[in-house]
Amino acid sequence: MNILILDWRDPKNPRSGGAEVITFKYAKHWARTGHSVCWICNTFPGCSRNEMLSGVKFIRVSPNLGFTVFELIFTYPLFLSAAILKAFRLIHTQKIDMVIDEIHGLPFFTPFYSRARNVLLVCEVAGPIWDKMFPFPISLIGKFLEKVIYYVYHNTETWAISQNTKKDIFDLNKNSNIKILPLGIDFKKRPNVKKFSFPSAVFLGRLVKMKGVESAIAAAADIAKKLPKFHLYIIGLAGNEYLDFLKNLAFDLKISKNVTFCGRLTEEAKYKLLAQCHFLLHPSYKEGFGLTVLEAGLMGTPTIARTGSSLDNLITHAHNGLIFTNNQNISNLFINYYSRQQYQKLQKGATKLATRYLWNKILTKL
Incomplete structure (x- = not known):
């Protein structure tokens, strides 16, 4: 199976988080079990535009997303447009069987251009995050758009990473096709150190x-x-x-x-x-x-x-x-x-x- 992942970051991005760790773990598992996996994401300073990691092909598109709110407001639409264009070309020139559309505030709107098996991967519904991260009225616009976005995906297969996330999604679009994706961590042996002597x-x-x-x-x-x-x-x-x-x-x-x-x-x-x-x-x-x-x-x-x-x-x-x-x-x-x-x-x-x-x-x- 040919799998395409759309995400704003990848595990090598200095600002990657738990979402990228989870997605990469599954991507590596799919690659090991014989599937072809490609991941479209954002560039970052010093990165390679194209790179193969653990059997997963990464394609990075610019511009680099900014750190501040106002940088994000200007750079995110440009990145999103470039990523969608790249995804559209791949989907229509190669036999892509499944597209994983990972949402972080905004998704990649795959229902509008992909006839493959589209999956919306949701790590969290932003909700109150809009108020914490963005000033008014951007926060209000963001919360409104989030409701509209999830309606667009109401017939799309959806993967949530927790029961809470599943409930948040259902509250927005009443989608009954929501699966909980099992998560985990790699085993790490505890280092031979004691707790600090101070609190x-x-x-x-x-x-x-x-x-x-x-x-x-x-x-x-x-x-x-x-x-x-x-x-x-x-x-x-x-x-x-x-x-x-x-x-x-x-x-x-x-x-x-x-x-x-x-x-x-x-x-x-x-x-x-x-x-x-x-x-x-x-x-x-x-x-x-x-x-x-x-x-x-x-x-x-x-x-x-x-x-x-x-x-x-x-x-x-x-x-x-x-x-x-x-x-x-x-x-x-x-x-x-x-x-x-x-x-x-x-x-x-x-x-x-x-x-x-x-x-x-x-x-x-x-």
Whole structure:
């Protein structure tokens, strides 16, 4: 079978996230099992326009998407047009059997030009993300367009990555043809390191407003008032303007010495830090699934996550992680659990949860 994937990023893009990890895992699996897989995505500085990775052919089209909201407003329509044109040519010159149209705010509108088996892949329905990421009235326009977009796809086969995402899709278009795509993580042996001797937490993800990194920094300030040696490690990339804002926020809260911005780490360094910290702080306002929760759990590190973000479907409060309802709860939960006997229960629960979602168990069932 010839499979075409349309996505705004690919796993080598510096701003790729969990969605690209998931898609690439399936793409590699399909390639290994004899299918031809091509992936159209956006360029990024220093990339190759055409590249073969693990049996998957990548075709990257420009222009590079910007970091800021206003850069995205101007560059995204140009990228989308170029990607659709490239996809149209491939679909009509080669025998493409299945097109996976991955939506992140905007899809690739495959029902209008593809007669192949079209699949809409949804990691999350944006919903409140529009308000967090875009100013008014763009946020209002985005939420309206999202409803229209899902109506366009109401007869299209749809894959959702979680039960919550499936419900969000159904609420928008009443599509009954929605399948939940099983997700997983690769097994990683826990490095031979101990938890830090001081209270610690880590934030892991793209540094954008909807991921709630500002809430993590505010919580760090509250925790440091009672635990002065507390340290927060922030793993992830941001645009220069937003990164400066976050650093200034830490400075204004008088916790610059308590916060380390790590940038993007190697996998080895990332897992080592996950193993050393006491908690993963995950204050994201909206998540499709929550791979970082599982990655941390595999390292024996439980998560403190926001209720309503979809992660409360993954985490059972006080069993394999903690759920907070407002930002003040983050510091209270951390202080109440990090050095007590219940913490070991959370560790064991988080590890047990993670081992249920290993790729080698999931892919063998497909």
